[in-house]
Amino acid sequence: MPVSNRELQALEIIHRYGGQTGYSTVAQAMRLGSDYGRIICRGLGEADYIDMTNRGLCIIKGKGLVELLRQGKVTIEEVTARYHIPDLEVPDVRREVVPTASPRPIQRKHVAKASPADQIATYISSFPGVKAAHVETLFGLSKGDAKRTLQELVQARKIRLEDDGLYYPA
Secondary structure (H helix, E strand, O other), rough: OOOOHHHHHHHHHHHOOEEEEEEEHHHHHHOOHHHHHHHHHHHHHOOOOOEOOOOOOEEHHHHHHHHHHHHOOOOOOHHHHHHEOOOOOOOOOOOOOOOOOOOOOOEEOOOOOHHHHHHHHHHHHHHHOOOOOHHHHHOOOOOHHHHHHHHHHHHHOOOOOOOOOOEEEO
């Protein structure tokens, strides 16, 4: 089943965020409401381009990567550098490409994961004007942990808190 332009854009965003991100992040990056973003991601999940967890995390699958390759949105070098997919064929844009391996979850290379504080600072740099409640939801933190982490980032001058109660890059 071919993907729509919106679905293709959502796949690109999920890929840009390391192959997994929340549907609300996808919606925000697309400048859409979170409900519409969830509908787009759910459609991608039903078409088997992504796995969508109960908590709203979207994880790109091999079929989604193949679609991005087929559409010319990513290169094979980008895909192989970030993911390990056994027997992935290099797509020829003149024909449909299907992975030769049986459908399996993507095996990620072991990479040192950034700390939650660094992830939050990066997120705020990408999407300025973030509420503390959004940080709680997106990163699965308690209210106290989110406030404490945000205060530490403000003190470290990685982000700043404006009078409107929103957090911005420093």
